[in-house]
Amino acid sequence: MVLDAEVRIGPNFANLDIRSYAGSEDYEVCATWIVLQGMRSVWEKKARDASYYENTQRTPKNTMEYLMAGDPNRFNGDSERKFYGYDDTIKMTAWAQKMSGAFGDDADLLARLTPEMRFVDQGMLISGGTELRKKAYEFAEEVRSEEDRSDELATFALGTKARGRAPTYRARFCFRTRRASSVTTATILVPHLA
DSSP states (O other): OHHHHHHHHGGGTTOOOGGGTSOSSHHHHHHHHHHHHHHHHHHHHHHHHHHHHHHOOOOTTTHHHHHHSSOGGGGOTTOOOOOOOHHHHHHHHHHHHHHHHHHHHOHHHHHTSOHHHHHHHHHTTOOSHHHHHHHHHHHHHHHHHOGGGTTEEEEEEEEEEEETTEEEEEEEEEEEESSOSOEEEEEEEEEOOO
16 A cells, blocks of 8 residues: 555655545555655655755764764765755755645545544644643544544553653554454654753
8 A cells, every 4th residue: 555655656746736646545545644754754854864964074073973874875885876965855855844734734635544643643743742632632532523433432641751862752542442352553752842
């Protein structure tokens, strides 16, 4: 599914008419959302890496950090990959963000996502634990009130976890259906902004 979505999205890069290639079935729309979010994240990482390489001089003190940042193929002279400068990377990143945003702005496409994906889509924009908790409770009530999901129970847990140097909030949203024994969990990490 995801590979098919990549095939549909690739030739449509920078096309903000997401409906034209999102697919007609719900599972295709979900796969499209996954690919768009992944694409946005990859280009944002590439932009940070390009900024690092253009603004950081390699010295004996930072050699290991310099070599570990970004794609190691950057230092492989035989690599067929093209590495863009910061300005070009920012342009590509902006288009990836616009495509991801265009999906999020389309209420009909969002309605076709699974509840977990809708929560993650909305939760990625929230910057603090209190706001995230409030949104989770609102979202749980919204899911419970949907007619087609009336038999689902939604639970929410929030905790803090130190990842690297900055603590993050870890939100876990579980949907348990009474009909099925499986549990679906969506976990998002939100940076703690003091």
